[in-house]
Amino acid sequence: MKFKEIVESLVENFLEAGDLAIQLRKEGLVKKIKSDNTPVSNGDLEVNKFISNKISKVTPDLPIISEETSDNKAIKNLKNFWLIDPIDGTYDYINGLEEFTINAGLIINNRPVAGLINAPAKKRMFYSYEKGNSFEFSDGKTINLSNKPFNKSENLKFISYSNKIKPEIQKIYDDLGVKENIRMKSSLKFCVVAAGEYDGYVAEPRAYEWDIAAGHAILEHAGGNVTDFEGNEILYGKKNLKNPSIILKNKNIL
Numbered sequence: 461m462k463f464k465e466i467v468e469s470l471v472e473n474f475l476e477a478g479d480l481a482i483q484l485r486k487e488g489l490v491k492k493i494k495s496d497n498t499p500v501s502n503g504d505l506e507v508n509k510f511i512s513n514k515i516s517k518v519t520p521d522l523p524i525i526s527e528e529t530s531d532n533k534a535i536k537n538l539k540n541f542w543l544i545d546p547i548d549g550t551y552d553y554i555n556g557l558e559e560f561t562i563n564a565g566l567i568i569n570n571r572p573v574a575g576l577i578n579a580p581a582k583k584r585m586f587y588s589y590e591k592g593n594s595f596e597f598s599d600g601k602t603i604n605l606s607n608k609p610f611n612k613s614e615n616l617k618f619i620s621y622s623n624k625i626k627p628e629i630q631k632i633y634d635d636l637g638v639k640e641n642i643r644m645k646s647s648l649k650f651c652v653v654a655a656g657e658y659d660g661y662v663a664e665p666r667a668y669e670w671d672i673a674a675g676h677a678i679l680e681h682a683g684g685n686v687t688d689f690e691g692n693e694i695l696y697g698k699k700n701l702k703n704p705s706i707i708l709k710n711k712n713i714l
Contacts, residue, residue: 463574463589466518466566470576471587471597473514477507477562478580481547491554499550504528507562508546515542515564522566525701527670538697540568543673549646558582561646565673570695575677579648586651586678594654594682605682610656610712615639619649619661629662632689632707636660650675653710654682661708664689669701683711 481503489501508528515524519542523532526544535541542564547553549560558581566574574589586605588594594605617640618633625633625641633641642658649661650672673696676686686694689705 461519461568463566464593467574467576467587467589469518470514470564471585473511474562474564474576474578474587475580475585477511477546478578478585480510481507481553481560481562482580485553485556489554499554500528501547501550501554503553504547504550508544511544511546511562511564515544519566525670527668533701536699538567539570541697542566543670543696545647545670545674548671549648552645559645559648561648561651563647563670563674565670565675565677565696567673567696570697571693572673572677572680572696575674575681577647577651577674577678579646579651582648584648584651586654588678588681591681591683594678596651596655605654605656605678608656608682610710612712613659616659616713617642619644619653619658621645621649621663621666626664628664628689632662636713647671647675650679650708653708654679654684656710656712659710659713661706663706665703665705667703669696669698669703672703672706679708679710683714685709685711685714 484503489503491501494500524542525532545563548563553560562578564576565572577586585597592606596603616638618638623643652658
């Protein structure tokens, strides 16, 4: 399987999906609350349909698991498959904010080998296929994040999903020497860590595999590291598709 060809054939589709998401928001979204008490909109569903169709044409033999459908979620012993989160950060999307993202991660042998993340309101597109090949496309330019020089700092800046830092996370901050913390939603946090704008992210077990798969690939292929709190590798295709604890680090602090 040629991951470079697969990903590069989908980049333009993800840019189109971003345009679709923005256009639907301008037209006025139809919002609902799902059974798990989280919001969803017609934008989530339309983007899901669009990118799922494009991916299925490129890799017709691979199952697609998306947050917004029940398809394939009951498959046992998942090994090779796609994980899609059509709109990560739906609250921001619905409320006219900018941090929402469109995501797809390719999983082979239970490991992320490629990822695509578009942050259309930020006009930043990220994608990767294996180590040394992690890219950002913005302002008409493509930058290889794997080769991007980082400015090392003694004052590490981390991202959190909440302004309230739990004791177990604060302990990790203290051990690493984290001096600053900023709240950020969606998988954009993986991308800005991969780009060297922040040094890392820590979270206790929460969310699902489709929330992190694409970002995991992009950060790891940029030279960063993704593990659980005990330093174990994070694998995909778990029975309930739930995430363990997670620590992101960019190549600056490995």
